[in-house]
Amino acid sequence: MSSVEASSRSPASDPLARVAEELLLPLGVDGVHGRRAVYVEIYERLDAFITHQRDPACELLRFPPVMSRQQLERSGYLKSFPNLLGCVAALHGSEASIRAAADVHEQGGEWTRALSASDLVLSPAACYPLYPLAARRGPVQQNGLLFDVAAECFRHEPARTASRQQSFRMRELVCIDTAARALAFRDAWIPRARTLAEQLGLPCAIEPATDPFFGRVGQVMAVSQRQQALKFELLIRLQSDGAPTACMSFNYHLDHFGAVWEIGHQGGGLAHTACVAFGMDRLVLALFCVHGLDPRHWPQTVRKALSIG
Numbered sequence: 001m002s003s004v005e006a007s008s009r010s011p012a013s014d015p016l017a018r019v020a021e022e023l024l025l026p027l028g029v030d031g032v033h034g035r036r037a038v039y040v041e042i043y044e045r046l047d048a049f050i051t052h053q054r055d056p057a058c059e060l061l062r063f064p065p066v067m068s069r070q071q072l073e074r075s076g077y078l079k080s081f082p083n084l085l086g087c088v089a090a091l092h093g094s095e096a097s098i099r100a101a102a103d104v105h106e107q108g109g110e111w112t113r114a115l116s117a118s119d120l121v122l123s124p125a126a127c128y129p130l131y132p133l134a135a136r137r138g139p140v141q142q143n144g145l146l147f148d149v150a151a152e153c154f155r156h157e158p159a160r161t162a163s164r165q166q167s168f169r170m171r172e173l174v175c176i177d178t179a180a181r182a183l184a185f186r187d188a189w190i191p192r193a194r195t196l197a198e199q200l201g202l203p204c205a206i207e208p209a210t211d212p213f214f215g216r217v218g219q220v221m222a223v224s225q226r227q228q229a230l231k232f233e234l235l236i237r238l239q240s241d242g243a244p245t246a247c248m249s250f251n252y253h254l255d256h257f258g259a260v261w262e263i264g265h266q267g268g269g270l271a272h273t274a275c276v277a278f279g280m281d282r283l284v285l286a287l288f289c290v291h292g293l294d295p296r297h298w299p300q301t302v303r304k305a306l307s308i309g
């Protein structure tokens with residue numbers, strides 16, 4: 001997180017702060033927002049626009065905001081991003097012990113000490129639940145697998161700026177196939193995303209990127225990720241003087257998920273995977289930041305792309 005992101009700016013000087021002020025509702029914790037009607041409407045139109053852009057062969061699946069803790073552990077998430085993970089904790093045990101724990105709150109004490117982890121975590125990205133599902137189908141056929149998945153995601157990265165939320169929506173297109181085809185899928189989406197941003201009137205740059213790996217070991221992982229050109233991001237400037245914000249990412253995972261979930265490919269060897277992620281809330285914020293608060297006054301081309309009558 002940059003220092004620019006960490007500070008809350010005055011709505012008058014900063015389009016993002018103004019958009020957040022007008023279209024989002026504070027829910028008492030940084031990075032968690034309610035959404036007003038016009039925001040929801042644009043979100044839904046953007047979602048439909050993306051549906052028109054993607055390969056119709058994609059199989060559509062939608063996931064809840066929680067997923068299996070065991071599956072996420074097996075995916076290796078704790079090695080890379082332990083700081084971002086939210087785990088669902090609950091009061092376990094007998095009626096008496098649960099009652100006693102809850103009563104601690106009534107007595108002004110800290111009831112949360114009695115919590116223990118459940119078998120759920122909050123999904124940190126939309127594609128994690130997909131790989132074990134794909135694995136159950138057996139070896140990937142010659143023509144590969146394409147999915148369109150989405151989930152409300154959680155990352156423990158509270159910030160004052162609306163562009164970095166703790167709870168946000170992510171939609172992803174995922175390819176599970178040979179190395180060459182997974183990489184080709186990822187690479188083909190880079191120019192497609194550029195065209196998509198153009199249609200939406202969003203000036204952008206697409207650049208090599210790294211995941212926000214945790215700690216000193218993480219820095220080594222990031223260097224290796226960059227050397228192998230595994231990740232790119234589509235960046236849009238949401239604030240006049242801040243760093244641009246990643247609104248999409250294009251990721252090639254090599255055979256990481258193929259190996260973890262033992263997904264073979266009919267052509268031989270392990271399946272490789274790639275995903276293209278749409279940061280849906282960031283894209284909606286970008287539309288309002290760039291074009292203004294009232295969609296009726298947005299450029300005709302953008303209105304057409306989003307079917308705004």
Ligand code: ATP
Pocket residue numbers: 125155157163164165166168170210211212233246247248249277278279280281282
């Ligand atoms: P960033 O570079 O901002 O830290 P990231 O590289 O961790 O994001 P990905 O893991 O690639 O992001 O997630 C896919 C997309 O989800 C991002 O490109 C972004 O648009 C969106 N996203 C990620 N984190 C957040 C967040 N905290 N709030 C809103 N959107 C987010």
Ligand code: ZN
Pocket residue numbers: 125126127128172251275276277
């Ligand atoms: Zn993904």
Ligand code: MG
Pocket residue numbers: 209210211212233246
């Ligand atoms: Mg990033």
